[in-house]
Amino acid sequence: MALLGVSGVVAGQLVNARREARRWRREQVRDDVRWAREQRRWAEERDFETERYWRDQRFPIYTAFLAAISNLRVEMTYAGDTLREGAELDRARRESLVHLAATARDLYAPLGVVGPPMSVTRPPS
Known part of the structure; x- marks a missing residue:
């Protein structure tokens, strides 16, 4: 009878250990999924924060570049009109054109870093 009692306890412990191992595996899978x-x-x-950061960087860089190009365009238009009339450009005007061209060139360089605009996705929910 004692042998039957001991074997019952051992069998109960084995069943309990097996059930506990299965429960632990299910929890492990659940934790892995989570x-x-x-x-x-x-x-x-x-990814969203990185994209937003670069979008925020692009705006002032493109704005500065476009402003420099616009200023250069205005000066070049004036210089072209002056040269078409047969007049010479004065030294200040030539230096201004060189300066504006250098500024536009310097502001063009960061455009290669920030690249073209990417589509902005919605933040994850």
Whole structure:
């Protein structure tokens, strides 16, 4: 009878250990799914923040470049009109054109860094 009692306790413990192992595996799978979902959400948030950062960087860079090009265009129009009339450009006007061209060139360089605008996606929910 004692042998039957001991074998019952051992069998109960084995069944309990097996049930506990299955429960632990289910929880592990659930945690892995939750962790992967969190990682995906964090990656989406990082991508969105990076895209927003570069969009915010692009605006002042493009604005400054367009302003410089516009200023250069106005000066070149004036210089072209002056030269068409047969007059010479004075030294100040020539220096202004050189300065504006250099400014436009210097402001063009960052455009290669910020690149073309990307589509802005919605933030992850």
